[in-house]
Amino acid sequence: MARFTFNLPDIGEGIAEAEIVAMHVKPGDTVSEDQQIADMMTDKATVEMESPVSGTVVEVAGEAGDVIAIGSMLVVIETEGEVAGDDAAPNEGAAHAAPAPKSGEVESRIEVETPDPSDVSDAAAAVAEAASPPPPAEAKPTAAPPPAPTPVPAPAPVTKSSVTKVLATPAVRKRAADLAIDLAEVRPGEEGRIRHSDLDAFISYGAKSGHAPAGPTRADETVKVIGLRRRIAENMAAAKRTIPHFTYVEECDVTELERLREQLNTGRGDKPKLTMLPLLITAICKTIPDFPMINARYDDEAGVVTRHGAVHLGMATQTDGGLMVPVIRDAQAKNLWQLATEIRRLAEAARDGSAKSSELSGSTLTVTSLGPLGGVATTPVINRPEVAIIGPNRIVERPMFVPDGAGGERVEKRKLMNVSISCDHRVVDGWDAASFIQAVKKLIETPALLLVN
Structure with a gap:
């Protein structure tokens, strides 16, 4: 196995750098010889870069929008056999691999990340104690209790049945969302269901009264300038x-x-x-x-x-x-x-x-x-x-x-x-x-x- 470093060639007279418009490969991809791997732009002209060898991509120079100098690394490709030329380099995969941690370091990490069993049992006991009802207080002779105050009726809880449910088809709901219309403000038809005609009536009324929305709301969009x-x-x-x-x-x-x-x-x-x-x-x-x-x-x-x-x-x-x-x-x-x-x-x-x-x-x-x-x-x-x-x-x-x-x-x-x-x-x-x-x-x-x- 060998590694081939493909450097960005001189793609124009007097050009010192070029911008990556599109990178067609990523680490781990398999490429064949003459396969298009990147589009580079210089002087408003886009040049297609093709791989000179076949193999597996192990490193790329960057992504779309990055600017790299002429002669610098564009991609590194791992090939099956030796590659002739100055760009060829022996397989340095082992040299780049992270060293294996020592056993003591692994055990230390385990001790830090794994809770002590006694701590778990103490925590469980604390949770059980908090969940159990308190013991009854010891009875003591007391004076006659004062008369209880007149209870004030609490407000009735809001239940699902007490909230008016808006009936509408998914198409009507989507149209209302696109128009930024709250369906709760739209008067439904005779069956209690909101239809497209009811939306039209609401929009028409809003236009006459000056309360109609100017248009649908679009989400913000971030566009990279490249x-x-x-x-x-x-x-x-x-x-x-x-x-x-x-x-x-x-x-x-x-x-x-x-x-x-x-x-x-x-x-x-x-x-x-x-x-x-x-x-x-x-x-x-x-x-x-x-x-x-x-x-x-x-x-x-x-x-x-x-x-x-x-x-x-x-x-x-x-x-x-x-x-x-x-x-x-x-x-x-x-x-x-x-x-x-x-x-x-x-x-x-x-x-x-x-x-x-x-x-x-x-x-x-x-x-x-x-x-x-x-x-x-x-x-x-x-x-x-x-x-x-x-x-x-x-x-x-x-x-x-x-x-x-x-x-x-x-x-x-x-x-x-x-x-x-x-x-x-x-x-x-x-x-x-x-x-x-x-x-x-x-x-x-x-x-x-x-x-x-």
Whole structure:
């Protein structure tokens, strides 16, 4: 028998530690070679660890949420034969076993923990003496006793039959408990049994009188912050702690842009369906060359701002585990259909966990969109070390004054969308952010310019 120590390998360039997202084995489990034993997260990418040997797990590094250093022990596996390599170690089970206690120590423990027989008999005698009635007192001549006071009748004891019993089916009782309703307060039907209709009447009366409960009561829940949620928390806290944010919001008329999008989708053939996002990204990429301070990263430790020529656009994507930011490489070099294809591919990879580490890092500017839930305006948090993040909001229809072609104006229903931008005020001035969004707005409201090289 031998013990094989599997150390956490280097799973990314420049990575010093990784977090255990899931540990699939525990001490005592039997594993086979190439069996998945743990999921490790680093740089928002999850890597599956597989066992290099077969055997029995005798030790694991920790549980979900624990962070371990690269090169440190992940699991120790006991194998049938000798294992070649530096990680192999002789079976040290005997060395780790606790020494057997001496006979004198065992007897000493027994004497302490086992009650003395005499103590038991004395205790039994004391209990018997307390339980037996006291002996009658010695009779002595006394004077005539005083007249007994008039007895006061004691209150009748509460018996089970004197308490009103609530009659209801288990389903009615469960519904009442979910609604935090005391069945004793509900008036039963003719048979004395509370039915669902009686609950409905009670709820209706409570709603009219303002005494209805706001909703069911849920039990408290404790959720451990691990994995992607921990990374999000750390990154957002660092961004808000170190970056002086400011947000600028502008309203854009996207009526013509939406009309162009519908026309392009009508004859798209086998191309992916266009959403608003590829059109907005195109407008951003066409505007960036005149505003290089927007497409930049700030190394605050070195005091250096790098203004990037290529637009590696981060795309905030909601997944079951939390927010991830896959990156569209060289977005400025792609057309509308290529952008739509890449957006769909990266979003699917982020949601199913197949996105590579290289696809989740290196962005120079981020766009975050909540789609139909976008709200009137947003104040997005910058994806550090970037210096800006852009957030399109929900499209709404409102009446607007538009030129009537004869020098006057008319009221017309238009589609409007607010565009927000949050910037790092250490790098981007308010005038720069406003000018950038105004330039983007011009392209959005004149969509023909988006198709001109």
